[in-house]
Amino acid sequence: MQNDIVLSMRGIGKVFPGVRALHNVDFTLRKGEIHALMGENGAGKSTLIKVLTGVYTKDAGTIHLDGAEGEVIIRSPQDAQNAGISTVYQEITLCPNLTVAENMFIGRGKGMLVSRRTMEKRAGEILDSLSIPARPKQQLGSCSLAVQQMVAIARAVDMDCKVLILDEPTSSLDDKEVEMLFTLMRDLKNRGVGIIFVTHFLEQVYAVSDRITVLRNGELVGEYEVKDLPQVELVSKMMGKELEGLSDLVRDDSAQFDDSTPVYEASGLSSAKGVNPYDFAIRKGEVNGFTGLLGSGRSESVRAIFGADRVTGGKVKIDGKTVKIGKPIDAMKQGIGYLPEDRKDDGIIADLSVRDNIILALQVEKGFFHPFSQAEAEAFADEYIKALEIKTASSETPIKSLSGGNQQKVILARWLLTHPKYLILDEPTRGIDVGTKTEIQRLVRKLAEEGMSVTFISSEIEEMLRTCSRLIVMRDRHIVGELRGTELTQDNVMRTIAGGGE
Amino acid sequence: MAKKAKINWSKHSQLIVPLLSIFLIVLFNLFRDPSFFSIEITTNNAGSTVLTGNLISILNGASELAILAMGMTLVTAACGGQDISVGALAAIAGSVFVKVLRAGEITPLTIALGFVCCCLAAMAFGAFNGTLVSAFRIQPMIATLVLFTCGRSVAYWINGGATPTVESPLINAIGSFIPGVPVPTPILIVIVTAIVLALVFRFTSLGLYTQAVGINQRAARLNGINTTLIKLISFMILGVCCAIAGVIAVSRLSLINHETLLLDIEMDAILAVAIGGNALSGGKFKIAGSVLGAYAIQALTITLYAMKVPSTDVKAYKAIVIILIVVIGSPVVKAKLSQLWNRIKSGKQGKEVAQA
Numbered sequence: 001m002q003n004d005i006v007l008s009m010r011g012i013g014k015v016f017p018g019v020r021a022l023h024n025v026d027f028t029l030r031k032g033e034i035h036a037l038m039g040e041n042g043a044g045k046s047t048l049i050k051v052l053t054g055v056y057t058k059d060a061g062t063i064h065l066d067g068a069e070g071e072v073i074i075r076s077p078q079d080a081q082n083a084g085i086s087t088v089y090q091e092i093t094l095c096p097n098l099t100v101a102e103n104m105f106i107g108r109g110k111g112m113l114v115s116r117r118t119m120e121k122r123a124g125e126i127l128d129s130l131s132i133p134a135r136p137k138q139q140l141g142s143c144s145l146a147v148q149q150m151v152a153i154a155r156a157v158d159m160d161c162k163v164l165i166l167d168e169p170t171s172s173l174d175d176k177e178v179e180m181l182f183t184l185m186r187d188l189k190n191r192g193v194g195i196i197f198v199t200h201f202l203e204q205v206y207a208v209s210d211r212i213t214v215l216r217n218g219e220l221v222g223e224y225e226v227k228d229l230p231q232v233e234l235v236s237k238m239m240g241k242e243l244e245g246l247s248d249l250v251r252d253d254s255a256q257f258d259d260s261t262p263v264y265e266a267s268g269l270s271s272a273k274g275v276n277p278y279d280f281a282i283r284k285g286e287v288n289g290f291t292g293l294l295g296s297g298r299s300e301s302v303r304a305i306f307g308a309d310r311v312t313g314g315k316v317k318i319d320g321k322t323v324k325i326g327k328p329i330d331a332m333k334q335g336i337g338y339l340p341e342d343r344k345d346d347g348i349i350a351d352l353s354v355r356d357n358i359i360l361a362l363q364v365e366k367g368f369f370h371p372f373s374q375a376e377a378e379a380f381a382d383e384y385i386k387a388l389e390i391k392t393a394s395s396e397t398p399i400k401s402l403s404g405g406n407q408q409k410v411i412l413a414r415w416l417l418t419h420p421k422y423l424i425l426d427e428p429t430r431g432i433d434v435g436t437k438t439e440i441q442r443l444v445r446k447l448a449e450e451g452m453s454v455t456f457i458s459s460e461i462e463e464m465l466r467t468c469s470r471l472i473v474m475r476d477r478h479i480v481g482e483l484r485g486t487e488l489t490q491d492n493v494m495r496t497i498a499g500g501g502e
Numbered sequence: 503m504a505k506k507a508k509i510n511w512s513k514h515s516q517l518i519v520p521l522l523s524i525f526l527i528v529l530f531n532l533f534r535d536p537s538f539f540s541i542e543i544t545t546n547n548a549g550s551t552v553l554t555g556n557l558i559s560i561l562n563g564a565s566e567l568a569i570l571a572m573g574m575t576l577v578t579a580a581c582g583g584q585d586i587s588v589g590a591l592a593a594i595a596g597s598v599f600v601k602v603l604r605a606g607e608i609t610p611l612t613i614a615l616g617f618v619c620c621c622l623a624a625m626a627f628g629a630f631n632g633t634l635v636s637a638f639r640i641q642p643m644i645a646t647l648v649l650f651t652c653g654r655s656v657a658y659w660i661n662g663g664a665t666p667t668v669e670s671p672l673i674n675a676i677g678s679f680i681p682g683v684p685v686p687t688p689i690l691i692v693i694v695t696a697i698v699l700a701l702v703f704r705f706t707s708l709g710l711y712t713q714a715v716g717i718n719q720r721a722a723r724l725n726g727i728n729t730t731l732i733k734l735i736s737f738m739i740l741g742v743c744c745a746i747a748g749v750i751a752v753s754r755l756s757l758i759n760h761e762t763l764l765l766d767i768e769m770d771a772i773l774a775v776a777i778g779g780n781a782l783s784g785g786k787f788k789i790a791g792s793v794l795g796a797y798a799i800q801a802l803t804i805t806l807y808a809m810k811v812p813s814t815d816v817k818a819y820k821a822i823v824i825i826l827i828v829v830i831g832s833p834v835v836k837a838k839l840s841q842l843w844n845r846i847k848s849g850k851q852g853k854e855v856a857q858a
Contacts, residue, residue, distance in 0.1 A: 327726075340721075348718070349717045352710075363707055364725050369705065371707040
């Protein structure tokens with residue numbers, strides 16, 4: 001049994017300034033197994049992979065490889081490759097304008113002296129043996145993404161790799177291509193290659209893996225055999241919540257049921273960002289939430305409501321009337337506000353003052369030819385700086401010099417100023433201090449009591465349960481359930497995310 | 503001290519560098535020749551009383567540059583890149599102006615018509631540049647390279663001849679003096695252009711939108727701003743600026759030479775924007791800074807000529823001074839200076855405390 005181990009990492013630690021990315025993590029990979037590495041955002045998956053591939057140097061711990069005497073030192077990606085560790089990333093890192101054969105041999109030293117003919121012959125043999133549908137002389141760019149990825153894998157395999165790391169290999173593939181990739185993975189597994197499979201698609205993990213290692217907050221949660229770990233337990237381990245004893249947070253929101261016309265209603269809504277057509281409605285004064293693991297499509301779904309990504313289909317009704325929402329301004333005109341998940345890239349206008357940041361959305365709604373006077377803008381800004389207790393030196397201060405929480409309040413103020421009837425908040429509490437967090441939660445409930453409809457998204461389930469009266473649960477870009485009233489428990493949410501719960 | 507505090511310097515800190523450069527050039531000239539800035543009242547050959555002197559020729563000579571710098575500031579702010587075709591576009595606009603005037607008698611009406619036509623033509627070409635940049639997402643400098651390359655040929659085609667002339671007292675009035683007004687007309691045109699632009703900013707949200715698009719395009723779009731349109735508008739406004747500059751340049755000589763009209767002015771216009779403290783990568787902007795920058799560049803040129811520097815050497819000397827201005831205005835030096843300033847200030851306070 002001990003001889004089967006190809007890679008063993010013990011007590012790995014890695015510290016970044018102010019962050020402990022990895023602490024005392026063990027990881028073991030056996031010959032001929034597919035081992036899934038799982039964890040939520042920030043769990044330490046990619047840090048661990050980067051330590052293994054030499055992108056980062058570890059601060060603590062040891063790495064042993066089968067066939068190597070003593071500890072293996074990996075200081076650069078070159079070291080890792082020489083030690084037999086190969087990585088295929090989500091983005092193809094090959095050259096699309098070279099041929100398949102050239103791509104398989106480029107940068108490997110021995111390719112320099114090999115004639116083109118032998119190179120192509122050898123490439124053909126490998127491609128055949130792995131049944132990869134590509135010809136050696138074909139330009140790589142003319143292959144589909146899936147085949148390009150398989151060529152990258154073939155290249156890795158030919159380099160005599162013992163450990164193959166597949167980092168989110170399936171995120172840009174369709175179902176058929178995923179199946180092709182899985183066949184290749186199983187084939188390699190039978191040849192004795194150890195494969196580390198990093199993904200956030202739960203079902204794919206269960207379809208192909210033998211073992212699962214779960215990380216959370218930079219620490220090892222445990223290593224499990226797939227057959228011993230039902231999906232629901234995996235989810236609970238990733239989120240760090242025990243299944244039992246969490247049902248105490250029962251709420252009674254039966255009063256929220258009503259038959260009034262929804263403020264917003266969509267059917268078959270889909271967008272260019274890969275959201276599967278879905279139906280959704282929200283009533284006046286309701287707070288609902290979209291929940292699911294990272295990459296489940298919760299953010300993409302609400303972006304489609306606001307027209308933030310290109311909307312590719314679906315019917316939308318506002319107060320029962322059919323309207324067309326194709327871009328953000330359409331949504332704003334219908335009284336919809338959207339606080340984006342990525343505050344820095346999608347939210348703040350960094351160099352502009354707090355005042356300009358607050359009035360921006362309302363100004364756009366009012367129109368290009370009707371600018372607010374200095375005095376009006378000042379009055380709006382002062383009103384909301386006071387109401388939301390935004391800590392800023394003055395309304396003239398550039399928003400970039402505020403703390404994260406206060407920046408978030410400014411963006412919130414921007415949308416509250418437009419007096420929307422439906423407000424979408426995507427991760428409004430991410431990266432901000434606990435005090436501000438509770439303030440925002442309280443504000444959301446207050447707004448709902450005043451009649452505003454709110455969609456609230458958060459990675460923290462407790463927060464969603466506290467704030468929302470209805471939760472829409474997503475997995476792998478599909479809505480898999482809807483919970484309301486007494487069904488709203490952590491237990492139920494996790495079971496639904498995991499899919500029924502065996 | 504307390505009285506001075508009324509001016510909010512932090513709000514205008516961007517203007518310090520261009521003001522300082524102008525101040526240094528002025529100071530240098532005063533030491534060199536105290537009479538440099540004397541303004542004389544003379545009678546020109548048309549018989550009217552006019553102002554002359556180096557100061558007037560700086561203000562007058564910088565007119566086209568100042569107007570182009572205004573438009574260039576907007577394009578820079580919205581697109582984070584520069585338009586290098588402004589000289590060529592001014593030549594096209596000037597050619598259209600000449601073409602219309604040569605079609606018939608030169609009257610105030612035909613001049614107005616000519617101006618409208620060249621504005622429309624320049625806006626159309628500006629829209630062409632703007633479309634390449636905003637809709638096709640081509641780098642501004644590459645996109646405008648097209649018009650930079652072919653613009654002067656287009657200007658040639660419009661009139662078909664080498665250097666067609668437009669002789670008329672009316673044209674002289676635009677290019678030099680309006681009878682009875684002692685200030686050169688181009689200076690007045692700069693003032694009018696600045697006022698019109700100020701009104702545009704006052705009565706639209708152009709300033710806010712442009713800065714939002716320049717700083718964070720994704721966020722601007724999510725706030726309902728049509729980012730493509732804003733970039734297009736900035737190029738069209740620059741087009742109008744090119745038209746005005748072209749008309750002034752044509753009127754100064756009463757003829758158009760499509761090869762030399764405002765040659766190389768695009769680089770000076772970009773430089774004016776930079777000296778004015780505007781980030782060439784876009785975002786926040788101050789048009790006043792760019793205009794001051796334009797005058798600083800012209801003051802430098804006139805000073806060099808006054809020092810009898812051979813015209814072949816002027817560019818080299820200009821480059822040296824520009825290096826100084828740009829380095830002083832660079833973020834690295836700025837940070838060092840403010841550090842030094844803080845140390846001096848805290849030192850002073852320390853002394854005051856010690857004395858107390």
